[in-house]
Amino acid sequence: MSATQATRSPAIGLDIGTSRIVLARPNGQEPEFRSQLNAFVSIPYSAMTEKALAREGIPYARKESVIVVHGDESERFADLLGVEIRRPMTAGMLNPAEADGTEVILRIVDSLLGEPAGKGTRLVFSVPAPPLEDAANLTYHAATLRDLLAQRGYQVDTLNEGLAVVYAELESTNYSGIGISFGGGLCNVCLAHLAHPVASFSIPKAGDYIDASAAAVTGERITLVRLEKENGFRFNGAFSTKIHQAIGVYYDNMIQSLVEAMQECFGSSRQLGKFRRPVPVVLSGGTALPEGFAARFEQALSAASLPIPISEVRLATQPLYSTARGALMAALAEA
Ligand SMILES: Nc1ncnc2c1ncn2[C@@H]1O[C@H](COP(=O)(O)OP(=O)(O)OP(=O)(O)O)[C@@H](O)[C@H]1O
Ligand SMILES: [Mg+2]
Known part of the structure; x- marks a missing residue:
């Protein structure tokens, strides 16, 4: 899909999962799917490391004295450096132990989108059904992600993952x-x-x-x-x-x-x-x-x-993409 088409995309389906973030966009008969691990590692900043990462085309972000590598590459990096991979979410919701988790999620979503979709684009993202004992965290998780995505200019809605x-x-x-x-x-x-x-x-x-x-x-x-x-x-x-x-x-x-x-x-x-x-x-x-x-x-x-x-x-026909596909269908139905 070209950047122009992506910009005009009428709808986006997002599966914001504990392990992976999956994006679905309309693309003819079958949606286009892209996914990245919902994970990151942070390493101390050095100008040489930054250059090396840029040359390799590895997505990263610099934040003060650290470099954050997110998505699929974080796994290889963690392995290379002998450090633990970190996760913005745990048990289906924002991880309270990772204060910068939402930033990482947004970066991953941006990298999956490539060109940002146009303002007013309908975006539906999946949220878990309330766990039997912990519904208050779910309210915070859904509201925080909804607000952050809405600040990007999208018309945001959530969809129960099982329903997706x-x-x-x-x-x-x-x-x-x-x-x-x-x-x-x-x-x-x-x-x-x-x-x-x-x-x-x-x-x-x-x-x-x-x-x-x-x-x-x-x-x-x-x-x-x-x-x-x-x-x-x-x-x-x-x-x-x-x-x-x-x-x-x-x-x-x-x-x-x-x-x-x-x-x-x-x-x-x-x-x-x-x-x-x-x-x-x-x-x-x-x-x-x-x-x-x-x-x-x-x-x-x-x-x-x-x-x-x-x-x-x-x-399911494509078990890793069902949730994102359902979210896209919900977004298209409202578009
Ligand atoms: N081939 C496989 N065999 C068994 N397990 C697998 C396989 N591939 C991935 N998994 C497991 O599937 C899980 C991730 O699944 P999925 O991407 O559907 O989760 P998620 O949507 O990110 O999480 P959640 O819905 O719980 O927030 C991980 O535990 C991973 O180890
Ligand atoms: Mg899931």
């Missing part, structure tokens, strides 16, 4: 069904009827929980566990290593917690009578990617008997 998955994936049932995003910080669930959210919630057990728990019991570094999980882990067959076995234990624990929360949340909804037919369940997010995950989840779901009948359980 429903928009992205469930056109065939007229946006009725269950959308689940298995992310880094949270799992987000939304039961929708004709594009309207009937019940939604999040739980703070997702990819980060699996990494930290499996690292704790095996004595390995969290980063190593995460790389093992992303590159070699699958549900089919026996686990070949201790790390895989531990990852499997915490995956099952996350699935079980989520299914129990679905029973509880949907069970207390008074609107289940609206659903005349069984509904589909769509699974998205990075944590849904390992081979065999959908089958494992379906097994747990059928053992639990939900208060609403399920027609099928399937993986």
